[in-house]
Amino acid sequence: MEGMLKICESKSAMQKAEGLLRSYEALKIADDRSAYWMAQKIESALKLIESDPYYRIIPEYYIEGRTREEIADEFNTSPTTISRNKKRLMETVKMVLCSDETIKELYS
Numbered sequence: 001m002e003g004m005l006k007i008c009e010s011k012s013a014m015q016k017a018e019g020l021l022r023s024y025e026a027l028k029i030a031d032d033r034s035a036y037w038m039a040q041k042i043e044s045a046l047k048l049i050e051s052d053p054y055y056r057i058i059p060e061y062y063i064e065g066r067t068r069e070e071i072a073d074e075f076n077t078s079p080t081t082i083s084r085n086k087k088r089l090m091e092t093v094k095m096v097l098c099s100d101e102t103i104k105e106l107y108s
Helices: 002-007 011-024 024-028 033-049 055-064 068-075 079-097 100-107
Strands: none
Touching: 011 024, 011 033, 011 055, 011 079, 011 100, 024 033, 024 055, 033 079, 055 068, 055 079, 068 079
């Protein structure tokens, strides 16, 4: 959890959301109530965008660590299209993961 708090220090909401997504696998297996809560929050955020045709970009890029080029090949499109849709989807994820209320709950 200490590492998670560092993610939330002096970074933009987008950087915080990206850091949390990258930490998702570690949060799932951590033996900590706060980590479990945050993993659940990430799952809720991902469910909000699940119906989008480009949804898979987010877990593949942030959780699986795939590159834009690898994902573009899978979607049979350009890396620019992947970047544009990643940014669009992350706006929704960011609002769920990094709202003031979410951050306050993380610290309490």
